[in-house]
Amino acid sequence: MTDDLDVDQLVRPEEVHSRVYTDPSIFQKEMELVFGRTWIFIGHESEVPNPGDFKTDRIGRWPILMTRDAGGKVHVFYNICRHRGATLCHESDGNGRSFKCMYHGWSFASDGALIGVPLAERMRGFDQAQYGLVALARVESYKGFVFASLCAEGMPLEVYLASVLPYLDEMVERAPNRRIAAVKPLKYEFDGNWKLQIENFSENYHPSVLHQSVFAHRARHTGKPTTTMKDSATGSREMALAFGHAVVDFRGTRRGKPYPGEDEYLQALSRRDDPKRAAELRDLDLHILIYPNLLLHTRFNHYRVVKPVAVDRTEIDVYPCRLGGAPDSLNEQLVHDSADHVSPVGLVQVDDLQAFDWVQDGLASGALGWMPLKLHGGDEHVNADGHLEWIGASEGVIRNQYQEWARLMSAGQPVAAH
Numbered sequence: 001m002t003d004d005l006d007v008d009q010l011v012r013p014e015e016v017h018s019r020v021y022t023d024p025s026i027f028q029k030e031m032e033l034v035f036g037r038t039w040i041f042i043g044h045e046s047e048v049p050n051p052g053d054f055k056t057d058r059i060g061r062w063p064i065l066m067t068r069d070a071g072g073k074v075h076v077f078y079n080i081c082r083h084r085g086a087t088l089c090h091e092s093d094g095n096g097r098s099f100k101c102m103y104h105g106w107s108f109a110s111d112g113a114l115i116g117v118p119l120a121e122r123m124r125g126f127d128q129a130q131y132g133l134v135a136l137a138r139v140e141s142y143k144g145f146v147f148a149s150l151c152a153e154g155m156p157l158e159v160y161l162a163s164v165l166p167y168l169d170e171m172v173e174r175a176p177n178r179r180i181a182a183v184k185p186l187k188y189e190f191d192g193n194w195k196l197q198i199e200n201f202s203e204n205y206h207p208s209v210l211h212q213s214v215f216a217h218r219a220r221h222t223g224k225p226t227t228t229m230k231d232s233a234t235g236s237r238e239m240a241l242a243f244g245h246a247v248v249d250f251r252g253t254r255r256g257k258p259y260p261g262e263d264e265y266l267q268a269l270s271r272r273d274d275p276k277r278a279a280e281l282r283d284l285d286l287h288i289l290i291y292p293n294l295l296l297h298t299r300f301n302h303y304r305v306v307k308p309v310a311v312d313r314t315e316i317d318v319y320p321c322r323l324g325g326a327p328d329s330l331n332e333q334l335v336h337d338s339a340d341h342v343s344p345v346g347l348v349q350v351d352d353l354q355a356f357d358w359v360q361d362g363l364a365s366g367a368l369g370w371m372p373l374k375l376h377g378g379d380e381h382v383n384a385d386g387h388l389e390w391i392g393a394s395e396g397v398i399r400n401q402y403q404e405w406a407r408l409m410s411a412g413q414p415v416a417a418h
């Protein structure tokens with residue numbers, strides 16, 4: 001932290017100080033100590049399915065270039081020319097044999113090698129092999145999910161993700177051929193701090209109030225009663241996992257109408273697994289939070305990447321995913337439902353974005369100081385895996401995030417497994 005900041009002045013076990021959402025110097029420290037040190041999600045390998053495919057992105061203050069090289073290997077580089085530091089590729093995605101910098105014309109292959117230098121023969125003491133693109137310090141992937149760390153030191157990805165992997169596995173298992181494929185993202189931004197979105201995703205306190213209009217709309221269509229606070233208090237099984245991760249299991253509580261192609265999908269799963277397991281996977285309904293920037297929604301089968309831009313500005317990219325081996329009609333409905341749910345013109349996320357705007361506006365006044373995070377779910381207990389678990393609406397997932405935030409923001413401590 002900067003000299004005049006102290007984590008204990010910002011986070012207590014059941015309280016958080018409003019400065020964590022509004023202070024630009026805290027935001028800078030978050031980029032350095034949270035996004036700059038831990039594992040961050042970059043993309044899914046299916047975003048670059050073919051040799052030569054690439055996507056560009058920005059994680060915190062870092063421009064990123066993810067590529068698949070001619071041999072099929074996925075790389076994550078800084079999207080920065082090795083000559084004078086110009087950002088290199090200005091397309092959001094595409095396919096090509098090389099990247100040519102617009103400034104002086106240096107060219108790089110998709111494996112990062114520097115392959116073209118105008119007037120190379122007149123460079124002195126110049127070893128071209130030394131000037132390939134700079135890769136992020138560590139890049140690892142798990143079942144197609146690519147993570148990177150800017151920090152060369154630290155725990156392996158599988159240790160960092162260990163507590164959340166069973167749930168990520170289930171999301172992948174929903175695809176009959178065990179492969180999911182991201183489609184082009186829906187992109188939007190809001191005038192609020194990045195933490196507002198990751199807090200909101202696994203906080204089941206707000207939906208029956210904030211999303212009242214959408215629940216009433218659905219109730220009219222289905223003839224079923226609308227969702228109430230009582231439903232929220234009893235309807236989900238929630239778990240705080242290691243390193244700020246979390247899972248909220250809504251299974252059986254909010255199933256809508258059957259999907260087109262659902263019978264065929266169930267048969268495909270049943271050919272692979274026993275019918276009970278197939279039905280379980282069909283009905284899987286998890287919110288999975290992988291701290292600090294990845295939110296996965298298994299029912300509509302999308303993932304959201306949360307991208308901090310400034311202390312009061314955040315971008316969100318939503319990638320609907322197709323289930324490999326499932327009928328097209330079902331996949332099209334999943335993509336449609338993701339757009340309906342979390343696009344800027346959808347029914348649900350617009351409410352949340354409005355709430356983020358209100359919160360940021362209110363906190364910017366500086367009037368509040370410490371704010372409570374005191375809501376607990378029912379039957380809160382440590383489960384057999386050693387994780388805190390409870391039933392229904394709670395701020396436990398947020399408290400868990402701040403525990404990890406405080407750990408990372410207390411610079412210098414070892415990043416050890418627990």
Ligand code: FES
Pocket residue numbers: 081082083084085086101102103104105106
């Ligand atoms: S900055 Fe890229 S070629 Fe000079």
Ligand SMILES: [Fe+2]
Pocket residue numbers: 200206207210211348352
């Ligand atoms: Fe919401």
